[in-house]
């Protein structure tokens with residue numbers, strides 16, 4: 001019986017069922033995780049369905065902000081970033097949480113084998129993904145969080161948000177056209193997080209001019225897009241360490257699994273389920 005769902009619009013590409021059902025099966029709990037296409041207009045009714053029928057939900061684009069409004073209660077980390085990707089449902093009560101930040105933190109540690117303490121993090125993008133993860137990073141002992149985004153005002157809002165959470169943190173932003181500032185931010189960053197939606201579609205332009213990258217740069221790149229993109233290939237050709245977004249999806253899903261079940265998340269099984277699962281099933 002389906003007790004858990006991933007919802008989004010679109011959702012047919014999702015690998016969450018393969019990944020989550022692998023975790024449930026590893027604990028002898030069957031395959032209780034399904035998938036459903038839900039539009040933004042349908043989200044309020046979906047919450048009432050979920051309240052009565054489900055134990056947990058993962059939400060993806062474009063529902064994360066509206067879900068924060070519709071939840072009965074938010075965890076402190078979801079309230080801080082105003083974004084919800086996980087519903088924990090018990091006795092008709094819906095608790096909204098955000099596991100994206102911890103998912104990216106653990107993915108960086110897994111991919112690059114080092115802690116975030118003292119690091120300078122540069123985000124390319126200032127949408128939902130950047131918001132949920134940047135706010136989390138203010139709690140990870142990082143030295144600086146900066147943003148480059150086409151719409152600079154949105155990057156400015158994230159700078160303000162980071163400062164509200166931690167008034168001591170260094171947070172700055174700039175336009176991609178401000179080449180001097182871009183160069184300065186790139187030269188001092190330890191990590192560049194590619195957090196725009198560009199790369200999802202095969203005909204997308206790169207998220208920034210690839211000439212920004214040069215061999216010998218010390219930064220490492222994490223691209224939140226999980227299939228190989230021109231950016232990832234270009235970085236590899238320059239000898240820059242670069243990781244695609246799969247591990248972030250694994251780690252945010254693992255955190256959701258722990259929250260729902262109280263059980264250890266079997267990460268290797270989840271990675272296998274992600275790789276072998278049929279998207280959308």
Ligand code: ATR
Nearest residue numbers: 125126127128129130149150151154195196197198
């Ligand atoms: P998500 O929840 O996946 O982060 P989002 O909130 O819509 O999605 O954010 C998309 C991000 O990709 C934003 O940073 C957006 O830039 P703007 O804030 O200027 O809109 C960025 N993005 C999307 N298409 C882009 C494009 N063609 N060029 C540059 N940036 C783009």
